[in-house]
Amino acid sequence: MVYDFERTQRIAVIGGGPGGYEAALAGAQLGAQVTLIERIGVGGSAVITDVVPSKSLIATAEATTAIRAANELGVQFFTKAEGSGRPVKPEVAVNLGAVNKRLLGMAHAQSEDMRANLLEAGVKIIDGNGRLDGRDAVIASTEAGGTGADFDRIEADTVVVSVGASPRILDTAAPDGERILTWTQLYNLKAIPEHLIVVGSGVTGAEFASAYRALGSTVTLISSRDQVLPGEDADAAAVIEKVFKRGGMTVLNKSRAESVVRAGDGVIATLSDGRTVEGSHALIAVGSIPNTAGLGLEDAGVQMSETGHIRVNRVARTSVPNIYAAGDCTNFLPLASVASMQGRTAIYHAMGDAVNPTELRNVAANVFTQPEIATVGWSQREIEEGLVRGEIYKLPLAQNPRAKMMGIKDGFVKLFASIGSGTVIGGVIVAPKASELIFPLALAVEHRLTVDQVAEAFAVYPSLVGSITDAAKALHRVD
Numbered sequence: 001m002v003y004d005f006e007r008t009q010r011i012a013v014i015g016g017g018p019g020g021y022e023a024a025l026a027g028a029q030l031g032a033q034v035t036l037i038e039r040i041g042v043g044g045s046a047v048i049t050d051v052v053p054s055k056s057l058i059a060t061a062e063a064t065t066a067i068r069a070a071n072e073l074g075v076q077f078f079t080k081a082e083g084s085g086r087p088v089k090p091e092v093a094v095n096l097g098a099v100n101k102r103l104l105g106m107a108h109a110q111s112e113d114m115r116a117n118l119l120e121a122g123v124k125i126i127d128g129n130g131r132l133d134g135r136d137a138v139i140a141s142t143e144a145g146g147t148g149a150d151f152d153r154i155e156a157d158t159v160v161v162s163v164g165a166s167p168r169i170l171d172t173a174a175p176d177g178e179r180i181l182t183w184t185q186l187y188n189l190k191a192i193p194e195h196l197i198v199v200g201s202g203v204t205g206a207e208f209a210s211a212y213r214a215l216g217s218t219v220t221l222i223s224s225r226d227q228v229l230p231g232e233d234a235d236a237a238a239v240i241e242k243v244f245k246r247g248g249m250t251v252l253n254k255s256r257a258e259s260v261v262r263a264g265d266g267v268i269a270t271l272s273d274g275r276t277v278e279g280s281h282a283l284i285a286v287g288s289i290p291n292t293a294g295l296g297l298e299d300a301g302v303q304m305s306e307t308g309h310i311r312v313n314r315v316a317r318t319s320v321p322n323i324y325a326a327g328d329c330t331n332f333l334p335l336a337s338v339a340s341m342q343g344r345t346a347i348y349h350a351m352g353d354a355v356n357p358t359e360l361r362n363v364a365a366n367v368f369t370q371p372e373i374a375t376v377g378w379s380q381r382e383i384e385e386g387l388v389r390g391e392i393y394k395l396p397l398a399q400n401p402r403a404k405m406m407g408i409k410d411g412f413v414k415l416f417a418s419i420g421s422g423t424v425i426g427g428v429i430v431a432p433k434a435s436e437l438i439f440p441l442a443l444a445v446e447h448r449l450t451v452d453q454v455a456e457a458f459a460v461y462p463s464l465v466g467s468i469t470d471a472a473k474a475l476h477r478v479d
Contacts, residue, residue, distance in 0.1 A: 008033045009351060012138040012156035014130035014295070017044025018336040019326025020162035021114055022343035027158075028121035030351050035154050036123050037130035037140045041108075042115040045164050046336050048107050049184040056103035057186075058207060058368050061214035062432075064092045065370055072407050094215050100187045126152065132159065132296035135320055158322050158350040161295065161310060162343060165288040165328035173199065173260035173284050179267050180260055180282045183208060193217045195279035197269050199257045201228040203367050205285035206240065210369040213249050220250040220277050222257050222269065229367065233380060233428045235394065236373045239410050240430075243370065252277070260284065290329040305331050314357035316346035324350060333360055364442040366435040371411050374438035377426025377445040378416055389419045390426070395471045397431055402462035408432060415441070415451070415471040422450040422477055431464060440468055451475040 009032040013020045016038030027034040041048050070077075076087035118125060128142035128151075138159060141151040167182035169175065177185050183204055194217065198209040201223030213219040221228065221244065228244065228251060229237040244251055256272040260282045269277040290308045297304060303311045303319040310318055310325040312332065317324050324346035327339035341358055348355040367373040383390040397403045397411035408431065416426040424444035429437050444454050455472040459465050 009158065010154075010156045011035070011158045011160065011347065011350070012130075012154050013037065013160045013162065014132075014138060015044060015162035015164060015291075015327070015329075016042040016114075016125075017046045017162055017164050017327055017339060019339035019343035020044065020160060021118070022340045023160040023162065023324075023326060023347050024118055024123045024343075025121055026344045026347040027351070028118070028123050030347065030353060032158075032347075032351065034123045035126065035138075035140075035156075036118060037126045037128060037138065039127070039129050041111045042118060042125065043107075043111040044162075045166075045184070046339070047111050047114070049187070051336050052107045052110055053100075053103040053187055054183065054207065055368055056106055057099065058211045060094070060099050060103075061211040062370060064094060064216070065214045067092050069407060092216070094192055096192050096215070097190045100189065104187055131294065132161075132300045132302075132323075134296075135159075135300045135322060156322075158324065158347070160316075160343065160346050161292075161297070161318075161323065161325040161329065162327045162339065163291040163295065163329045165290045165334065167284070168287045168289050170260075170284060170286060172258060173269075173282070175284060176262065179262055179265075179280070180284065182284055186283065189281075193279075193281040195220070195266075195281070197222065197260070197267060197277055197279040197282040198285060199260060199269065199282060200285035200287070201225065201251075202231065202285065202287065203229065205283070207368050208283055208285065209249060210240075210244065213244070213247055214370060218248075218250075218279075220252065220279060222252050222255050222271070222277070224254070224256045226253055228253075229373070232367060232373055233375060233414070235380075235412070235414065236375075236428055236430045239371070239412070240367075240369050240373065243410055288328065288334070292329050312342070314359070315349040315355055316342040316358070317349065322350070332358070333363055333365070335363065335365060338363055362442070362446045364438045366438065368435070371408075371430055371432050372434035374429045374434035375427070376438055376442045377424070379426060380414070380416065380428070383416060388425060390416045391419055391475055392416055393471050393474045395467050395474070397464070397467060400462070400464060400467045400470075402464050402466065403431075405462065406432075408464075413467040413471050415468070415475060417451045417475045422452060422475065423448050424451060424454060424472075427468075429468075433464075437465055437468070440465060451477075 011027040011032045011034045013024045013036045024034050024036045126140045133139045138154045196212050196217045198205045198221045209221045228241045260269045266280050267282045309331040312330045326342035328334040364376040394414045411430040414428040427441040451472040459469045
């Protein structure tokens with residue numbers, strides 16, 4: 001397609017999650033005529049049913065943990081009514097109905113703020129379902145299912161598809177929204193589950209298992225692998241599993257759930273070896289599937305993967321030159337931050353603006369367990385397999401003075417540097433708020449700083465970030 005840049009460019013965006021939102025906003029900022037089609041609300045599932053509510057729930061869980069651990073820091077609680085003057089162990093009660101009302105309210109408010117931003121920028125928003133009509137147009141239907149007669153046909157020079165993904169559903173563990181749940185249905189609960197069975201020990205399963213154990217649920221985590229969080233750094237996963245077990249969680253490794261069924265006011269999970277686990281509720285967290293079915297992608301010539309993901313390159317372009325895609329529906333990393341970057345990159349590329357192709361190696365990622373796991377760059381596994389030549393240094397967080405002051409016993413900073421040059425090529429942080437602490441390493445990886453350059457920066461004393469500079473100093477090489 002040859003664009004006529006004498007007239008305003010027309011951009012159609014299907015899906016208003018992080019990728020679609022950024023694409024629409026970038027297009028409007030560059031002077032394009034932008035139409036955004038979104039079926040559940042601006043922000044998509046990331047804001048309304050996934051990232052925002054889940055991390056809000058996790059923040060509540062962290063608060064309960066802090067209260068329970070306060071005694072270790074010398075903070076004692078007393079019951080005045082008894083008049084005994086003796087400290088008591090706090091009984092933490094969580095009003096889950098109030099918690100869920102708050103977090104869903106925040107999610108809605110965030111969605112409305114994003115919608116207002118788009119409208120102020122001049123984006124036209126259609127509340128409905130979108131699908132491709134060939135390569136140069138989009139059908140926007142405002143009827144359920146997107147197949148009704150109430151629709152608009154929007155011609156477009158550039159199309160961005162950012163429709164996200166949905167929880168994977170198992171036939172043998174079909175969610176009913178009451179006792180057997182996906183992670184999008186948890187926020188309908190009115191009370192803390194007495195015994196939550198979590199099927200799946202990936203990021204989502206581990207995060208919710210960690211949160212609900214802290215909120216007071218008995219938790220059984222069923223993992224088909226040798227260790228929880230099989231896709232993460234092995235040392236980091238080992239720390240999390242140790243913390244889980246120490247906190248009273250039952251972790252069933254090398255166990256596969258064959259089925260989960262309702263049993264009166266509870267559920268029964270049957271494992272592949274015949275064992276059964278009884279609980280009050282079950283969370284099925286076994287991955288997600290892209291929402292790409294019925295969008296007309298194949299008819300438009302867009303190449304797809306066997307899993308239904310849209311194949312894109314580093315500027316989010318599909319096999320069709322004027323069609324781009326962003327977010328969890330693509331074959332890139334399923335992270336909100338990556339989706340946002342893809343959406344903006346797609347528009348910059350489509351409109352001829354300066355663009356830096358997305359480098360997945362530089363993306364910082366985080367697992368919101370207690371403690372958190374943050375990673376960036378090359379992994380230890382890749383170094384050990386010889387994919388890159390690197391040195392590894394691991395510093396236990398318990399040696400950090402600020403960690404001692406805060407009562408932190410678990411976690412570490414691990415730094416990877418290129419052999420010879422000393423360039424920082426990756427790192428892992430396991431700590432409270434590791435999502436915040438990883439940023440200096442992300443900067444180092446992005447801008448190819450050496451360990452000596454990192455070590456020369458002043459870290460506040462005492463601070464957790466001081467462990468990063470300490471690890472960098474340990475990797476100093478004498479020429």
